[in-house]
Amino acid sequence: MSVRSGSVSDRTPAHLPVSLCAISGFYRMTFYWHLNRISDCVWPQGRDLKNVSILCNYIYLQKLELPYNKIKDLSCVSHMPYLITLDASHNQLTDFFGFQPPKNLKEVNFSHNQMTAMKDLSAYSSLTKLILDHNSFSVIRGLEKCKRLSHLSLAHNNISRIRGLDHLPLRELCLAGNMINKIENLQTLHNLQVLDLSCNRIQSLTGLQNLRFLGTVNLESNLITEIKEAAHLHDLILLREINLLKNPVQDHDDYRIAVIFLLQHLILLDKQTVTAEEKVAAVNKYDPPLEVVAARDHMTHLVYQLMQPQVIFDSTLPSLDAPYPMLVLTGPQACGKRELAHKLCQEFSDYFAYGACHTTRGPYFGEEDGLDYHFVTEEEFHNMIQMGQFIQTMQYGGHWYGLSRESIERVAREGLACCVHMELEGVFSLKNSYFEPRYVLLIPSVVDNYVLFLKARGFYSNAQMETAVSRIDLYARINRERPGFFDSIIPCDDRAEAYRSLKQLVKEYLGLEEHSGGGDSSSITPDNTSTNTTGELPAASATESTDLMDSYSRNYQKKIQANMTPQRTEMASNHRRLQQIREALSGKSPGAYAELFQRSVPAAPSSLASQSHPPAGPSSSPVRPAGLSAPNLSEDSSSEESRASSGLSMRSSAGVFSAESPARGSDAGSGPNIEPLDISMLGQDRDSLRGLTPDAPRPASDRVSPTHPSSPGRPGANVKPVLPPIPSGRKTNDSGSKQ
Incomplete structure (x- = not known):
């Protein structure tokens, strides 16, 4: 036995014999003189000690370690009022705390013994750490008054239910190797940081969602089968480590990426470091930003278009820098995009034509196939994607929407600008293409009126209306965080007022101004500038004209x-x-x-050679195609x-x-x-x-x-x-x- 004294340890033998009865005479007196001053007693392991009653005289002991022996009785601890740490693991103890409580006892290790029942530990008010692994406990009890207990381990017992831990200040709890089927009665453990429930029969992670300080969870060797169970831990922002090894859930495809997406604060998953690349891949796969969705959509359609025969489109302009003129109305669902687009195309029929999109949803009341949308089946829609017929597609409300190339080309053949409407996802996708439309945002400014309008239409469920209302903030955030993303913003609470604003905006885009000519009639001029009666250019018009000078x-x-x-x-x-x-x-x-x-010009017909190639000379004019x-x-x-x-x-x-x-x-x-x-x-x-x-x-x-x-x-x-x-x-x- 190794003993240490606070002040006279240099006079105390380093090793004392197992049998203390041999000490006699002067040495016995000296030993007992030091005995009252020994603070630590660490018995050598594996000495097969059975009776340690001689330690009753060690009244000043603060640390007692007696592991790996055959001790069955620890009543000697009753004589150690100053004991702080007790390690009696790997013995043959059957009596749970079979001694009078030392008033300052803080750490107790009774693991690997033969205890079967827990008793009330109200007298052990200073207890902070209790290890009871590898015993035969079936019920947790008697800890209600341990208001300082921060570490509790009951691994490898016969516990089937979690209870008896209400309102304990636990920071670490280990219940590994039991027969627990359900996580329960942990919602009052507000300070819990480390939880070990490995080697149980747990099938669901519900019951952990209220442990806001939880940082480490070990659920190895359980029966968790669904990835969605990780969603119960989504709001635990301090969770940094989780172990789901040897669970059926690992058999799912993309299991690791899916868990990382649901628990984006993780640092370790299944004892492996979560990399930044994995987090980015998880977000891009399950909740990609609008830019990523748009980029994928654009790449998909571009590849399928390149697989088709290449032609010169009707929307191609003579100048390689000039974009085909388009007007895009965007905004939340049922904000009036379609109605305003139709009305605009009717009034400005010399300039605009409506481009109908394709959709897989059914028509609402009053919608006509080919006029408002092209209503197709989902199979037809995906066939069109594979044929490279779309410029952009998006999925909203469980249905597909797409702007086809033919919708634009049909308008371009008439020499008109194409007016279309789409949701925000479509705008992101269209911005990746070579088209450069004008984007006008129609957004409700009074949410209550917008909700009443949605209810009045009677087309939408409560979930659809909630989604539509939530997207108002999305449009507003995009407009706030990305200046210039929309070319203009028009409130759409009053449809008539919204159309007047849109009409005036289009006139500014086209360079059309209404002016009075001495009477009530007004005329439209094709100039980009307007003059007043004095012939001077107004300052506001000059500013607008300067802004519109850029043809790009x-x-x-x-x-x-x-x-x-x-x-x-x-x-x-x-x-x-x-x-x-x-x-x-x-x-x-x-x-x-x-x-x-000029790269590969086909030869002109011989019959037209003399007409197409006049002799070069000072008086020769620029060559043009015959007939022009x-x-x-x-x-x-x-x-x-x-x-x-x-x-x-x-x-x-x-x-x-x-x-x-x-x-x-x-x-x-x-x-x-x-x-x-x-x-x-x-x-x-x-x-x-x-x-x-x-x-x-x-x-x-x-x-x-x-x-x-x-x-x-x-x-x-x-x-x-x-x-x-x-x-x-x-x-x-x-x-x-x-x-």
Whole structure:
């Protein structure tokens, strides 16, 4: 036995014999003199001690360790009032705390004994740590008054239910290796931080959701089968480690990623470190941000589109920098997007046409197939995805929605801008494409009125209405956190007022202004600026005109701004673009399509060679495809510049084959002429073109006006006259006078 004395340990033998009866005479007196001052007693392990009653005289002992012996009686502890730590593990004790309680006893280890029943420990008020592993306890009892107990271990007993622990200040609880089927009666353990329930029969994690300080959970070797059980721990923000090894739940696909997603604060899962890459992968898989969903959607449609035969779309514009004009109305469900889009397209039918989306949901009352939506089955919808027919798709309310390429092309064939409506997810997806629409957000400002409107329609369940209301905050947050994401925001509480605001906004986009001409009638002018009676430009209009000078729109400007040098200002950039437009219209520089086809230009027919290739010389004019007249430059150039500057005033691919398209060629003497485009590819009649030279005058009836196309069509136009896009597609009454 090794003993240590507080003040005279240097005089005390390091090792005392097992039999203390041999001590006699002077040595016995000396021993008992030190005996009253010994504070620690650590008996060597494995000495097969059975009787330690001689320790009754160690009244000042504070630490007593007697593990791995055959002790059956610890009544000697009753004579140790100052004892703090007692280790009697791996013995043959059957009596639970069979001694008078030392008033300061804090830590007790009775593991690996033969105890069967717990008794009341109210007298042990100072007890902080109690280890009772590997005994035969079946019920937890007698701990109600242990108000300082912070560590309790009852592993490998016969406990079948968790009870008797109410309101204890436990920080660590170990109940491993028992017969527990259900986690219960732990909601009052508010300080619990470490819980070990391994090697039990637990099937559900319910019962842990209120342990807000829980940081470590060991559930190895249980019967947990569903990943969704981890959701009970979702709100435990301090949870850092969980062990689910040897549970059936590990057989699920993506088990680890799924648990990491549900418990995103984890550091260790199944004794393995959770990496940042795993957390990102988990979020992207089960709750991806809108940007990730949109990127995946765009990549999917782009790949499927590339697998289809490649054609030049009707929405392709002559300028490679110019986006096809589109207007997108977005906002929460039932905010009036569809109604306002229809009304806008009816009133501005010379500029806009409605693009109907596809959906897998059934039609609501009053909706018509092909007019409001294209209603298709889910199988048809996914077949269209695989055929590359969609620009963007999204899933909302359990149904699929998608904007098809054909919906846009159908409008582009008419030379009009496409007006569509979609939810926020569709906007994110469309922003990844090469389209650069104007995005107008319609959002309710009075939630109560919005809820009443949803209820009045009678189409939506309570869950659908709650989802719709919650998305108002989502739209507001996106608008707040991403300045410029929407080009304009319009409150939609009053539909009539919302349409008036939308109408005025569209007029500003198109450069249309209403002004009085000495009477009550008003007229619409195609200029981007308006003048007052004095002929001066209002300050507000000048500011708006400056904002609209950028033909790329605000969204497109952000993409190209990184490629601009810091010295270039916005006005300089606008001036450069307008200069390029003037040069293209006057024939000083080849058009975008001339540069495109210059890579592999098909040879012109021999019968047209003399007509398509005039002799080069100082007097030769720029080369143009036969049958196309020179651009009409008699109109006000400022009007043309302002038209080209509007984000919704872009020319469609019809301009390539019309009189207003840039001439394909170069100035005389500037270099070799550009090979003209093979007219036979356009489906033209050679006989009708024979005898015409590029500069030959044409009859007045054949001249091209901004409202009448010069050619019967182009590939895919179905022989229907193609209206050039805005503003060339305007059906004005004074077009004949301009000619």
